[in-house]
Amino acid sequence: xxxxxxxxxxxxxxxxxxxxxxxxxxxxxxxxxxxxxxxxxxxxxxxxxxxxxxxxxxxxxxxxxxxxxxxxxxxxxxxxxxxxxxxxxxxxxxxxxxxxxxxxxxxxxxxxxxxxxxxxxxxxxxxxxxxxxxxxxxxxxxxxxxxxxxxxxxxxxxxxxxxxxxxxxxxxxxxxxxxxxxxxxxxxxxxxxxxxxxxxxxxxxxxxxxxxxxxxxxxxxxxxxxxxxxxxxxxxxxxxxxxxxx
Numbered sequence: 085x086x087x088x089x090x091x092x093x094x095x096x097x098x099x100x101x102x103x104x105x106x107x108x109x110x111x112x113x114x115x116x117x118x119x120x121x122x123x124x125x126x127x128x129x130x131x132x133x134x135x136x137x138x139x140x141x142x143x144x145x146x147x148x149x150x151x152x153x154x155x156x157x158x159x160x161x162x163x164x165x166x167x168x169x170x171x172x173x174x175x176x177x178x179x180x181x182x183x184x185x186x187x188x189x190x191x192x193x194x195x196x197x198x199x200x201x202x203x204x205x206x207x208x209x210x211x212x213x214x215x216x217x218x219x220x221x222x223x224x225x226x227x228x229x230x231x232x233x234x235x236x237x238x239x240x241x242x243x244x245x246x247x248x249x250x251x252x253x254x255x256x257x258x259x260x261x262x263x264x265x266x267x268x269x270x271x272x273x274x275x276x277x278x279x280x281x282x283x284x285x286x287x288x289x290x291x292x293x294x295x296x297x298x299x300x301x302x303x304x305x306x307x308x309x310x311x312x313x314x315x316x317x318x319x320x321x322x323x324x325x326x327x328x329x330x
Contacts, residue, residue: 085116085154085155086116086118086152086153086154086155087110087115087116087117087153087155087156087157088117088118088120088149088150088153088155088156089103089106089107089110089117089118089119089157089158090123090126090150090156090157090158090163090164090167090187091103091106091119091123091158091159092125092126092158092159092160092163092299093124093125093126094299094300094303095159095160095299098299098303099299099303099320101323101328102159102320102322102323103159105159105320105322105323105325105326105328106159106322107119108326109190109322109325109326110157112204112326113194113198113200117157120149120150122145122148122149123145123146123149123150124142124145125142126142126146126163126166126167126171127139127142127143127146127166127170128162128163128166128170128265129265129266130142131166131170132265132266133265133266136170139170140173143170143171143173143180144175146167146171146183147171147173147176147179147180147183150183150187151176151179151182151183153186154186155186155187155188155193155197156183156186156187156188157187157188157190157193158188158189158190159189159190159297159299159320159321160189160297160298160299160300161189161216161218161219161220161222161223161225161297161298162216162218162222162265162298162300164187164188164189164192164223165189165218165219165222165223167183167184167187168184168187168223169184171184189219189223189225190297190321190322191219191225191238191239191297191321192223192225192238194238194242194325195238195241195242196238200242200245201245203242203245203325203327204327205246205324205325205326205327206247206248206327207246207247207248207249207327207328208248208249209249209250209292209293209317210250210251210252210290210291210293211243211249211250211251211252211291211292211293211294211295211324212251212252212254212285212286212289212291212295213237213239213240213243213251213254213257213295213296213321214261214282214294214295214296214301214302214305215237215239215257215258215296215297216261216296216297216298216300216301217260217264218298219239219297220258225238225297226238226239226240226258227258229258239297239321242321242325243295243321243324243325245325246324246325246327249324252286252289252290252291253289254285254286254289255285255288255289256281256285257285259278259281259282259285260278261278261279261282261301261304261305262275262276262277262278262279262281262282262304263275263279263300263301263303263304263305268304275304276308279304279305279308280308282305283305283308283309283312283314283316286316287314287316291316292316292317293316293317293318293319293324294306294309294316294319295318295319295320295321295323295324296320296321297320299320302318302319302320306318
């Protein structure tokens, strides 16, 4: 099967090691993965800001770079959800529709497509999992407390396969961190209060490492962690699943 790696622009610019860890992890699991070099932003920032008409160029470029692949995998739930819900190209809409059906968030791909039940990786430390809203409620990567459904979490399922890891329970595990893209800029005070609520949960439960499926959420919380000089490391789930230590 042909598998393409979709790297979000903010990961490419600020957290390239997340993309490298994703590539390493998939390669070690036997996936022959390709990186289309012409890829750019998926258009989510413009769409979220109310300017979806401005994303036509991003959509066309995405279709040109990712057509023909059996699967497209990305270490970002929010970007994947955007592509699934908003990728359109009036000139080649059938191709865009096929791509929307073939794009996967990393954990979703590992559990639903590869059916991973074992990992050859180790990690030491008490880890708290932040389940981002886009992944959890949009992609259904995990159950949410407001719905009467059986409890499940695809990211947690994978983390529990890592040798030596200690997952710490959280009091409000599926609470929003307050990032929300431009929300953290336009509603700064509310965003910070929501982020601090998450940090208090981590501290109360003795977390040493914070992880999640979206570096955007983790970036927001890492900023608060650094300002308060808290002894909590922040790592994307791909880095932990690949057995990397910081």
